[in-house]
Amino acid sequence: MKSPHPYNDMAEAIKAEVEEKSGGRIAVKIFDSGQLGQDPAVIGEMAFGTVDMMISTTSNVVQQIPEFAIFTMPYLFAGMDEAMAAVGPDTTVHAHFEKVFADRAVGLKLLALGGSGARSMSTKAVAVSSPADLKGLRMRTPPSPMDSETWAAFGMLPVTVAWGELYAAIQTGVANALESSLPGYAGSKLYEVAPNLALTEHTVQVNHTSISERTWNRLPEDLQQIVQDAASAANILGGEKAKQYDEELVETLQADHGVIVTRPDKNAFREVLAPLQVELAEELGLTAEYDLLKA
Template identity: 70%
Template sequence: MKIARRTLLTMSAAIVGLAFTNVASSAADYTLRVHTLVKSPHPYNDMADAFKKEVEEKSAGRIAVKVFDSGQLGQDPAVIGELGFGTIDVMISTVSNSVPVIPQFSIFTMPYLFDSMESVLDTVGPGTPVHAHFAKIYETNGAGMKLLALGASGTRNMSTAEKPVTSPDDLAGLKMRTPPSPMDAKTWSAFGMLPVTVAWGELYAAMQTGVAEAMESSLPGYTGSKLYEVAPNLALTAHTIQVNHTSISQRTWDKLPEDLQKVVQDAAVVANAYGVERSIFYDTSLVEKLVKEHGVNVTRPDRAAFIAKVAPMQVELAKELGLSEEYALVKK
């Protein structure tokens, strides 16, 4: 009876809490709809939750935040358009999916650009020349978005459907899924791969049907979207540290009074710092889980061989893609 009573009390408390949340949400002066593309566990969803907590607490309930994960509001290209119209307010996602709107973001898909996850915010965080540079690009590109923060959300690693990867030589001839980023296409072409542009939401089917034979992603993205089912060979190449952006609709931003703009801005910075912490945690914990629970075949190629392949072309590739200024800022 005690257990039943405790369960009933817990349920009652949950119902009261939910009712309070709904009242608080309806009483808010503003509601922010936040988009992420991914399923949990993933740093983007952790960041969205942290953003929600910070905004609602620091605004004393004047702003309610509703998080829509797993691409409920659409794929990134469509969401970027909705941000321009102000029908979606905030997005947290990888910069690579925003390259069609902000081509300069391509620089962050260059392999082996950063030394470590821990050092990324020193380069792209608030107050850095890199952040200021991209904030200015947002202001002038006409997309109707404002950059709140840049962050890092884990290493990206290679995975394949059939052939395990132990060295760069194993990549030749494989159809490689890439996002709509010229940097990605040119990089993997240098390894003798055949780039195929596939949206993230279509990646599982592409790997399953053979449209693509190889892919790369963060470990949370690989795990959360169950890509291990169609790409069970995971090579820990750690070739890219994934940079993410938190962006807000300019229309939404302009509606907020200055004090609430500061709340939202500060919350994005806090959330991105938390995202780095969670990313480091996932990178160290998910590999063991993937092996034990899902039978993933993990290889650990010599990263030096991959670095040797791409290092000589970094400066030239940045120049070819019109990214010399961005490359210089990042490598400063």
């Protein structure tokens, strides 16, 4: 049984809609849970057309699309509804990143952006109730300068670790803190090694649904439209499922897995990070993206 995660729901929705509306001209086979490898490998395969589509977190593709780093900025959105209104289908933000994909020439075409849950923090041994509790902790980050500078502002020590290696990194002490969506935390059983969950909800996780340009260019226009419509609809579904899972998972993690949940005052975290937003955007060359999202 697949773990409850918006990406699984989105993939199943795309499969159902594309296969039905194409009248069987397109068959979709889903490989979940990293079966095809970590994101850098998958992106490379997509450039060759040997993998056709992917749904993933934007932070995992910042090496190819550096502009995606803006989405890891803390407290950029007030919540899921605001995020979806900003990045969803037919928005100026989507159009902007569609052009960025084309300009970067990474061999991928952006189909849709969406939200897949609020990201919160968990630790191996510390129950976090305020920013002061974070000082000195080794914080796992993806390869994103935005993440590294954000957590360094709290006196944490950023450590870059691939998602697929995170469980072992926490277990062995390479890192002793992490941040993730709740479905990601639960699905990867990270509660086993980091059982202290602080609902900081510091970012809304933004995901991208992309297709290999080679695959896209092989499709006639009618099938392109079917794939595009299915991806757009799936991202709207993903946002709704994310809200549902976030509510349900907190209760499940406490009741079934003994997770210690704290609910820190988010304003205390915002106060530390608010002055950094404009500075980080300028430093990382993301002013255009920051201004676009704030508009």
